[in-house]
Amino acid sequence: MSTVFDGTVVIVGGGVAGLVSAQLLQEAGAQVVVIERNETIGGLARSFRYDGFSFDCGPHRFHTENPNVKAYLDRVIQGDGTLFPRRSEVYFQGKYYRWPLHPKNLVQLPKPMAARAGIDLVANTFKEYQIDNFEQYVLRQYGPTLYEHFFRGYSEKFLGIHPRETHPDWAKVGINRAIIDDKLQMQNLAQLVKSTLTQFNKVEIPFLYPTEGMQQAWEKVSAIIEARGGRILSGVGARMEGQNGRVTKVWAGEESFEPSVVIWTAPITLAMSQLGLEVPHLPYLGLLLYNVAVECDIPRRYQWCYYGADDIVFNRISVPRFFSESTVPDATSTGLCVEVTCMEGDARWEHAERLTDWVVDDLVKVGLIPNRRVVHDVWVERIPESYPIYHKHYPRDLEQARRGLATFENLHLAGRTGMFWYNNMDHSIENAMQLCKRLLRDAGRAEIEEETLAAGIA
Numbered sequence: 251m252s253t254v255f256d257g258t259v260v261i262v263g264g265g266v267a268g269l270v271s272a273q274l275l276q277e278a279g280a281q282v283v284v285i286e287r288n289e290t291i292g293g294l295a296r297s298f299r300y301d302g303f304s305f306d307c308g309p310h311r312f313h314t315e316n317p318n319v320k321a322y323l324d325r326v327i328q329g330d331g332t333l334f335p336r337r338s339e340v341y342f343q344g345k346y347y348r349w350p351l352h353p354k355n356l357v358q359l360p361k362p363m364a365a366r367a368g369i370d371l372v373a374n375t376f377k378e379y380q381i382d383n384f385e386q387y388v389l390r391q392y393g394p395t396l397y398e399h400f401f402r403g404y405s406e407k408f409l410g411i412h413p414r415e416t417h418p419d420w421a422k423v424g425i426n427r428a429i430i431d432d433k434l435q436m437q438n439l440a441q442l443v444k445s446t447l448t449q450f451n452k453v454e455i456p457f458l459y460p461t462e463g464m465q466q467a468w469e470k471v472s473a474i475i476e477a478r479g480g481r482i483l484s485g486v487g488a489r490m491e492g493q494n495g496r497v498t499k500v501w502a503g504e505e506s507f508e509p510s511v512v513i514w515t516a517p518i519t520l521a522m523s524q525l526g527l528e529v530p531h532l533p534y535l536g537l538l539l540y541n542v543a544v545e546c547d548i549p550r551r552y553q554w555c556y557y558g559a560d561d562i563v564f565n566r567i568s569v570p571r572f573f574s575e576s577t578v579p580d581a582t583s584t585g586l587c588v589e590v591t592c593m594e595g596d597a598r599w600e601h602a603e604r605l606t607d608w609v610v611d612d613l614v615k616v617g618l619i620p621n622r623r624v625v626h627d628v629w630v631e632r633i634p635e636s637y638p639i640y641h642k643h644y645p646r647d648l649e650q651a652r653r654g655l656a657t658f659e660n661l662h663l664a665g666r667t668g669m670f671w672y673n674n675m676d677h678s679i680e681n682a683m684q685l686c687k688r689l690l691r692d693a694g695r696a697e698i699e700e701e702t703l704a705a706g707i708a
């Protein structure tokens with residue numbers, strides 16, 4: 251079995267997992283090449299820059315409880331970042347509420363609804379549920395009232411499949427992801443009521459954000475890789491060839507590499523098709539970003555807000571200015587990053603530009619801008635593979651994919667897209683650290699601990 255020191259380590263994908271793996275292995279003395287399909291590195295955590303505006307792919311901020319990930323981020327960001335408290339909201343039946351819910355907002359909810367949700371809470375203690383899909387999970391945890399009014403519509407609008415066809419993991423991860431606060435207990439209606447009424451949910455935990463936008467972090471990482479002799483090839487898709495249980499060649503355009511080790515962070519399904527394996531049903535969701543520049547202030551102060559209603563085209567809006575003022579060209583301009591989900595190749599994806607007027611009209615409808623005239627520009631971006639779709643049978647299909655790819659002894663899957671994993675950046679960083687530790691141990695360098703990797707190997 252070849253190790254990371256027996257030749258070139260090829261890393262497919264220059265997102266968080268790929269770049270962090272490349273940096274850590276390069277620092278440990280391996281020779282690395284990163285191949286990235288897009289012109290820009292950063293993957294789902296990249297930014298788009300135009301006319302003095304910077305937009306991420308939806309709201310992106312660093313949040314972690316892992317001390318090694320924290321140490322790594324401190325080392326990379328080197329003070330070029332700001333810690334700020336979270337301010338997120340949800341737009342529900344024509345009104346804005348703080349999200350996660352706050353006592354003040356619970357009182358503002360329509361009274362019949364609040365009463366029915368309370369009755370659900372009591373009734374649920376006597377009910378039995380067979381939890382094999384999203385619908386059953388949410389009914390069990392929150393009751394039918396909140397399911398009908400909030401979770402069902404948002405989930406169906408977001409994923410494009412019925413909650414009965416969605417795996418309960420989507421609810422578990424998705425609800426946590428929307429909340430991201432370990433102090434908040436909102437796993438079910440009883441906890442939600444308790445933590446809300448006891449005022450325990452002051453969501454003041456600060457997030458870290460790079461001053462110039464998320465892209466700044468990845469530019470710093472790529473500078474470290476290249477300064478140590480690593481290569482980053484962008485704007486070219488990688489293609490693998492395999493034989494006798496090994497990846498024997500990886501192509502980047504006309505150039506090819508015979509890898510000692512391959513770290514694959516691109517779609518798991520693409521790895522399977524390139525290596526001639528039967529591809530199971532593991533679809534990814536596409537995301538359309540309408541990056542809207544407006545010449546005015548906006549009446550809300552949220553960093554991001556969820557829009558679940560099905561008469562509004564978008565799912566979420568984020569406002570980069572409230573992450574860092576450096577993301578706008580001047581104090582009179584505001585950028586709005588508007589997210590619409592779809593499937594790659596469907597009508598929305600193909601004709602995304604045609605939705606622009608609808609997006610702008612809905613911005614007026616939800617009270618964010620006064621009229622169309624304040625819109626200075628709209629840039630449309632298509633983001634493939636933005637979320638793995640956890641359909642009802644995904645664990646079976648994922649297991650098939652993992653087993654098939656495990657027969658290639660020098661191939662290692664990593665990251666969100668490579669592992670079909672609904673995760674966050676800190677998870678991809680942690681995953682890269684653990685993988686590098688394992689690869690270095692296989693190469694006889696077991697003394698390199700995760701903490702050493704995080705702090706940097708001098």
Ligand SMILES: Cc1cc2nc3c(=O)[nH]c(=O)nc-3n(C[C@H](O)[C@H](O)[C@H](O)COP(=O)(O)OP(=O)(O)OC[C@H]3O[C@@H](n4cnc5c(N)ncnc54)[C@H](O)[C@@H]3O)c2cc1C
Pocket residue numbers: 262263264265266267268285286287288291292293294295307308309310311312313486487488489515516517520537635636637664665666667668673674675676678
């Ligand atoms: C809308 C949205 C909001 C988010 N908000 C947050 C947040 O606030 N905080 C947070 O921590 N996380 C957030 N995340 C999650 C975060 O973006 C991901 O966890 C992280 O970026 C995943 O990085 P990765 O490297 O594992 O995967 P990816 O970013 O998917 O990297 C895979 C890379 O492989 C490349 N690739 C694909 N095919 C090929 C090929 N054939 N050859 C070469 N390269 C290829 C892709 O272009 C991509 O760069 C959010 C995600 C989304 C979609």
